[in-house]
Amino acid sequence: MRECIDLMHRTMQAVSERRVVQPLRSVLRMPADRGMLGNMPGYLAEPECFGVKLVSLIPRNKPPQYSSHIGLVVLFEIEHGQPVALLDAAEITAIRTAAASGLATRLLARPDAGDLALLGAGEQARSHLEAMLTARALRRVRVWARDQGKAARFAEVEGARHGVRIEVSPAPREAVSGADIICTLTKAREPILMGEWLPAGAHLNVVGSSIATTAEIDTEAVVRSRFFVDCRESTVNEGGEYLRALKAGTITPEHILAEIGEVANGSKAGRESPRDVTLYKSLGIAAQDLASAHYVLEKARAAGIGQTVQF
Template sequence: MSCHATADSVREEKQGNMALQIIDRDLVRKLLPMETCIRLMETAMLQTASGTTCQPPRWIIDLPAGEGKCFGLMPGAMADPEIFGAKLTAVYPQNGARGFQSHQGTIVLFEAEIGAPVAVVHGGEVTAIRTAAASGLATRLLANAEAGDLAILGCGEQAREHLVAMSCVRELHRVRLWGRDVERAHAFALANASRSPVPIEVCTSVEQAVRDADLICTVSAAAEPILESVHVADGAHLNVVGSSVAQAAEIGAELVRRARFFVDYRPSALLQAGEFLAAKAAGLVDDSHILAEVGEVLGGSHPGRQSDEEVTIYKSLGISSEDLVCAHYLLQAAQAGNLGSRIDF
């Protein structure tokens, strides 16, 4: 079912009014398993790389409350499926320690025939799943085929989702976890034991966690680097996820310089990828250091990893096409299963 069909069917029900589908957090979790979301990320990344989307870089304002809190708008439009919309999101980095999602917001999806809104989707839950799914796709494309020694730096929501995503794309034989709060890290390991194919080892230092690891996911709220090049083994692949503004960086500039550097969307990375911008400001790299978007590797226009020994980095910022394809899929799935709630609008 397309969004066009949705608009037609709704007009037949009540002329002049549109039905707005409400897809809450629990329904997102039910309908969007990680394997499915990784496939949706293929669509988002391929269309992004092909130039058939309209995705201005995120608009962000810092909130007066400080502590890294900000509010962002991510509008976008896609050609296939023919949809457009926007995510409104508030980012509160300290929420994880309080038991809340760090990203709070909604995705509003519009159909293309008459321009009507057709769905409001829980943005925080979609963001949690699709961010890790994008890392899963990047890992599938860029990590060594035998990679399976995973280090996760951070113990919040994205740590959980990345554990699931990495398990989908590689056979894990070791999982190590580091977090600033050791008690919280142990609690994470206990709560997520069923999501890991092997016991989760809690480490007391970043160096211990990443030693000889060939998969590293940085999913912390760090504003300053927690991981340096000297600690990363040759051949490793990194998903650098936790920092999402130009002023923050989870990894050191020398590690950026050393690695082959890939992104979700080049225009956004040039403006907001804090690790890349810090390395550029230090004179270690220039704009050409961003080798390709993940969609270019997926589509075959860039080779990606070229040797077992090189270090690869996927810098994640998140793009609106990822949210839109998820919202569209969720709308179709909810309608097919007669799930969620609908209101005249």
């Protein structure tokens, strides 16, 4: 995870310095809310490559049998446009999303932050726990999920895996009380986290909602926060929490203070006070997938693993 957080540090700087090309993702929606197919193409200048992630999002999928995100990342070399790698999009998405949140936490959370609240107990909760343990020295971990049995299993399994005690909270408000790192990682269509509950000085990674019509946090939480994003273009088109607050007239477009890559390269300020509530809105972008895919490809080549197919 630490390697991927470092990779996201470089990648998000490249995004903010416009050394990538990534059109907005296109989404095919199947009838009756059966699911979606996302198409996320992009180009990286360094390491130079291009490719696409094709990923299905099926709400009824239940890990570990079926990931909520299933698909492929296809990577091409730049000289002749030949495909050079075909990778599992579910694994890449799970890791790179958490690593980007780990980067945001590294840059925006208070240095002494160590009380973590996870809202959600699925795939992203597992990877985010690892990322938060990498970004900060945690002294307390709480988890909440609508399915309390799922939360209890998460606490038992992931607590044993990482050697930490994980408390199961009965409701989101109790989970975030006193927390200074909060990750929202749910499929909620309407807010589960209210701004009035946020402790002064907390950092939020808002991850679960990736379309314009859903929101995990309410407008007050947006208003209260110093608001940072992975990519401005994505947020103004797909960031449900931001768009709701903008439509309500409680914020202006200037509420987006910076992309996280601008904080990473030092061109924009992050946290300015220990009492600031900072927020990183994650939507996920193609550059993260392609950088991760290229990194995995180079590691596989060096280790002599993987299957080779001649075209």
